[in-house]
Amino acid sequence: MSFLIDSSIMITSQILFFGFGWLFFMRQLFKDYEVRQYVVQVIFSVTFAFSCTMFELIIFEILKVLNSSSRYFHWKMNLCVILLILVFMVPFYIGYFIVSNIRLLHKQRLLFSCLLWLTFMYFFWKLGDPFPILSPKHGILSIEQLISRVGVIGVTLMALLSGFGAVNCPYTYMSYFLRNVTDADILALERRLLQTMDMIISKKKRMAMTRRTMFQKGEVHNKPSGFWGMIKSVTTSIPGSENLTLIQQEVDALEELSRQLFLETADLYATKERIDYSKTFKGKYFNFLGYFFSIYCLWKIFMATINIVFDRVGKTDPVTRGIEITVNYLGIQFDVKFWSQHISFILVGIIIVTSIRGLLITLTKFFYAISSSKSSNVIVLLLAQIMGMYFVSSVLLIRMSMPLEYRTIITEVLGELQFNFYHRWFDVIFLVSALSSILFLYLAHKQAPEKHMAP
Numbered sequence: 001m002s003f004l005i006d007s008s009i010m011i012t013s014q015i016l017f018f019g020f021g022w023l024f025f026m027r028q029l030f031k032d033y034e035v036r037q038y039v040v041q042v043i044f045s046v047t048f049a050f051s052c053t054m055f056e057l058i059i060f061e062i063l064k065v066l067n068s069s070s071r072y073f074h075w076k077m078n079l080c081v082i083l084l085i086l087v088f089m090v091p092f093y094i095g096y097f098i099v100s101n102i103r104l105l106h107k108q109r110l111l112f113s114c115l116l117w118l119t120f121m122y123f124f125w126k127l128g129d130p131f132p133i134l135s136p137k138h139g140i141l142s143i144e145q146l147i148s149r150v151g152v153i154g155v156t157l158m159a160l161l162s163g164f165g166a167v168n169c170p171y172t173y174m175s176y177f178l179r180n181v182t183d184a185d186i187l188a189l190e191r192r193l194l195q196t197m198d199m200i201i202s203k204k205k206r207m208a209m210t211r212r213t214m215f216q217k218g219e220v221h222n223k224p225s226g227f228w229g230m231i232k233s234v235t236t237s238i239p240g241s242e243n244l245t246l247i248q249q250e251v252d253a254l255e256e257l258s259r260q261l262f263l264e265t266a267d268l269y270a271t272k273e274r275i276d277y278s279k280t281f282k283g284k285y286f287n288f289l290g291y292f293f294s295i296y297c298l299w300k301i302f303m304a305t306i307n308i309v310f311d312r313v314g315k316t317d318p319v320t321r322g323i324e325i326t327v328n329y330l331g332i333q334f335d336v337k338f339w340s341q342h343i344s345f346i347l348v349g350i351i352i353v354t355s356i357r358g359l360l361i362t363l364t365k366f367f368y369a370i371s372s373s374k375s376s377n378v379i380v381l382l383l384a385q386i387m388g389m390y391f392v393s394s395v396l397l398i399r400m401s402m403p404l405e406y407r408t409i410i411t412e413v414l415g416e417l418q419f420n421f422y423h424r425w426f427d428v429i430f431l432v433s434a435l436s437s438i439l440f441l442y443l444a445h446k447q448a449p450e451k452h453m454a455p
Contacts, residue, residue: 002067002070003067003069003070003073006066006067006070006071006074007070007074009066010053010066010070010074013053013056014049014050014053015049017048017049017050017052017053017056018045018046018048018049019045020048020052021044021045021046021047021048021049022041022045024048025041025044025045025380026041037097037377039093040093040097040377040380040381043085043089043090043093043381043384044380044381044383044384046085047082047085047086047090047384047387047388048384048387050078050081050082050085050388051082051387051388051390051391051392052391053074053078054075054078054079054082054391054392054394054395055391055394055395057071057074057075057078058395058398058410061409061410068409071409072409072412072413075409075410075413076413079143079147079392079413079414080143082388082391082392083143083146083147083150083392085384085388086150086385086388086389086392087121087124087146087150088117090381090384090385090388091116091117091120091121091385092113092114092117093381094116094378094381094382094385095112095113095114095115095116095117095120096109096110096113097377097378097381098116098378099112099113099116101375101378124149125149127149127152127153128145128148128149128152143415144414144415144416144417147392147414147415147417148417148418150388150389150392150393151392151393151396151417151422152422152425153389153393154389154390154391154392154393154394154396155393155396155397155422155425155426155429156425156429157386157389157390157393158390158393158394158397158426159425159426159427159428159429159430159433160429160433161433162426162430162433163429163430163431163432163433163434163435163436163437164433164434164437166293166296166297166300166301166430166434166437167297167434167437167438167441168437168441169290169293169297170290170291170293170294170297171290171441172290173286173287173289173290173293174287174290174291174294175274175275175278175283175287175290176290178271178274178275178278179271180275181268181271181272181275183272185268186265186268186269186272189261189264189265189268190265192261193258193261193262193265196254196257196258196261197258199254200251200254200255200258203247203250203251203254204251206247207244207247207248207251210243210244210247211244297434300430300434301431301434301435303427304427304428304430304431304434305431307423307424307427308424308427308428308431311424393422395410395414396414396417396419396422397422397423397426399411399414399419
């Protein structure tokens with residue numbers, strides 16, 4: 001009876017997650033497109049539902065909600081379904097919609113879709129060869145074979161996004177990195193833009209006048225006919241056509257310049273708005289957060305470097321370790337186990353909420369940046385693939401943030417994976433991503449003033 005009640009709770013939550021994923025798909029991703037393939041919408045919503053269910057089960061582990069055997073069953077079922085979607089279903093449909101966009105392959109699209117899926121499976125399987133991610137005793141058909149490879153891809157994506165986010169967040173929030181933009185700078189750039197537009201208009205008027213003069217002289221309609229006429233038209237040029245060609249080239253160059261000036265003007269206006277916003281109470285609050293995150297970023301880079309150099313992986317969750325250090329330093333009586341459980345629950349909850357929110361925002365921006373009416377189905381399926389792998393790898397990494405007594409079922413379900421490898425791999429990719437982001441933002445910040453100072 002308790003198993004049925006537990007299952008009804010899990011099914012209800014999955015239906016709610018599925019509905020939220022469906023609404024997000026309709027209201028955010030596809031609000032500007034017509035939905036032609038409902039299978040894409042169903043796959044995206046199902047992937048989102050089972051991904052969120054894994055996070056729900058983590059919270060249930062900490063709160064001891066549901067029977068332990070029920071949690072183990074739903075953990076196992078959830079992982080099997082999400083792996084089935086990520087490894088078999090989504091890659092096949094991605095190949096199917098890619099082939100469907102090629103007219104020459106329409107009649108044999110099922111065959112070519114299967115070939116693309118087999119190609120994906122080959123490279124997916126070969127991905128595990130260079131990494132020490134499995135215990136030697138695992139069979140070729142074990143669930144650990146799939147989780148380990150999905151984890152490598154997902155942890156890589158997480159580390160790349162985390163490294164860029166850790167650097168970009170303080171750069172975006174802190175007013176220290178804002179350029180000093182005045183109204184005079186904006187007026188000067190607008191004046192250049194208006195002068196360029198006036199030059200374009202005057203040159204287009206000259207082109208129109210030249211064409212009218214050529215038309216009045218009969219140079220447009222009196223074209224030679226016949227074979228010798230064609231030879232003559234090639235070897236001789238119409239008077240005034242050289243000027244038209246030259247003026248057209250000048251107009252094209254000025255139009256390109258006007259586009260650049262318009263973008264720079266819009267950028268200056270945005271920077272000016274950010275400067276005004278930074279002077280408000282909310283802006284000062286985000287400026288303080290920027291300094292906090294900059295310290296956090298430096299600490300993460302330092303700790304990632306220490307972990308890589310000394311090949312170090314923590315055995316205790318960060319909350320328990322932090323409380324133990326504080327209690328020992330202050331010499332006070334404190335129930336470390338009790339408070340570490342509650343603080344761990346809050347920390348894991350914050351990680352889960354921010355991970356889901358941050359990933360959905362990133363997916364939406366990415367979709368709008370590269371999607372079109374023909375490629376939208378393929379891109380949504382790619383986003384579903386990224387989302388599923390991201391959440392599976394999140395479970396692998398969040399496990400370390402939980403006290404030991406809450407890791408038991410998660411460790412049993414995931415199998416005997418080399419968990420230490422994933423944490424080391426995350427540190428390596430995070431460090432590379434963070435340092436690359438620092439270099440990129442430094443060059444972009446240094447180049448921006450020079451661009452606006454150019455005459």
